[in-house]
Amino acid sequence: xxxxxIGDKYEEMAAGYIRAHGARILERNYxxxxxxxxxxxxxxxxxxxxxVKYRKDGASGDPTEAVGExxxxxxxxxxxxxxxxxxxxxxxxxxxxxxxxxxxEIYWYKNAFSYIMF
Numbered sequence: 001x002x003x004x005x006i007g008d009k010y011e012e013m014a015a016g017y018i019r020a021h022g023a024r025i026l027e028r029n030y031x032x033x034x035x036x037x038x039x040x041x042x043x044x045x046x047x048x049x050x051x052v053k054y055r056k057d058g059a060s061g062d063p064t065e066a067v068g069e070x071x072x073x074x075x076x077x078x079x080x081x082x083x084x085x086x087x088x089x090x091x092x093x094x095x096x097x098x099x100x101x102x103x104x105e106i107y108w109y110k111n112a113f114s115y116i117m118f
Contacts, residue, residue: 010054014099030083035074047094065101
């Protein structure tokens, strides 16, 4: 399986997990010219911008370590675009999450990072 196929498989797994824990998936692979957000969900009225990271095992490090400051900045810009295009009210709550997959285990880290403004 190529990298895109692997990514699709684990993004689908993460989306299923998020759905099973009560959130509604709004978008998958939302793209703008600034980048992409893997999953956008509504979790009890909060819009969640979710980055999915997979690691086969611990040899390559923890999946959450792959969501560095540069990636966080990109996700924030794409989230701004999404909120503007979808005309979401300014007061609607939102957060940035990471769905980390280690082997076959999924961890959903809510509020994994804060909004970054440079």
